[in-house]
Amino acid sequence: MQRQRRFSRDFRRALNIEELRRIGRRRVPNFAFEYVEGGAEDEVTLRWNRAVFESIRFIPNTLVDTSARHQRVSLFGREAASPLIIAPTGINGMLHHRGDVALARAAADAGIAFTLSTVSNARIEDVATEAGGRLWMQLYVIQNREICLDVIGRAERAGYETLMFTTDANVFGHREWDKRNYRAPARLTARNLLDVLLHPRWLLDVMVPHGAPRFENVVDFLPPEARSASGGVGIIPRMFTPTISWDDVAWLRQAWPRKLVVKGILGVADAQRAADLGCDGIVLTNHGGRQLDGCVSPLEVLPGIARAVGDRLAVIVDSGFRRGTDVVKAMALGADAVMIGRPVLYGLAAGGEAGARHALTLLTTEIDRVLGQLGCNSLAEVGPHMLVRDRIPEPWTHT
């Protein structure tokens, strides 16, 4: 008999991240959901991220007492309750009116770090006072250095422990599905305007009380017409600069006294360079498939990079994680932690702060269950010997 899946509309009853995604999709207008969901160009990278996870399978140990299992990890000398970190995502206020604070609170509650995007809708200081917890700050080195120094100084004063420099958005990705929703920059098509009107609950939550969410961290530096998220959608991509280079990493190392992480590494040589420049961590990422289409999955390059620099800096990985099994596979291949972007955004869209908490609970519960089923009491016990994988093509080399 054909299996019939009927999904509840109540986010509390979502059994997994995919079900949260479906509930979130109904709750917010199409243009806002598509902004979260889309990848670049043909979305080959987006799909490949998932295909690589599916190509890896476990060999469990059996008859091991796993009643003492936990998923705590040590990250930058401090214990975290789980290997998860919330990734920086811009314009969270488009999904929920205090989206950044809601995500940061959910992270603090789960005992994990939250990363605030440069293009967030909540101020650096407000997230620190309203959410607390372990806070990281993401930085795009935008053409105007004054903005960078302002962001860094404020993050330091507000107690953020880590600065994350994103390097893979030097040239903005072409998210074609996202673009189709606009007839001109920041001007929705008639069909999407109608769709917005069909989401009165979202209008009341996001738009009515305070108007369109603003880029609160950089608002003083933007022309008036670009201060709101809707107006800035056209301007922001033009602010990123193709001139960023390793000199910026050296500059940031001088300017920022705490932990420094470079997000956007996929090659061994780049990982070594980050270590040589004194970075404390790297994020292996393809920006969740939103930048270069036809890019490797971070998981494919993880073992080689962990071997090369894993004893010199923290190796964090993101892009496409949707299940506890995915997280455990990455940890077995040498990751120190895993960042998640869309899973918590689906939760936020589906149920605000409680929805984001539910996303984290789903993932941590799955990690716990997978550890038990693998016959392990901690993530330190998993390793590549517990995995088999379909052959993934080697990078081309010219002889």
Ligand SMILES: Cc1cc2nc3c(=O)[nH]c(=O)nc-3n(C[C@H](O)[C@H](O)[C@H](O)COP(=O)(O)O)c2cc1C
């Ligand atoms: C809606 C959205 C906005 C994002 N905004 C940023 C950002 O402002 N800065 C950044 O470094 N990365 C940004 N990213 C990339 C994430 O930090 C992360 O690399 C990616 O979401 C991981 O893939 P996943 O969504 O499959 O978990 C964004 C991703 C999404 C989905």
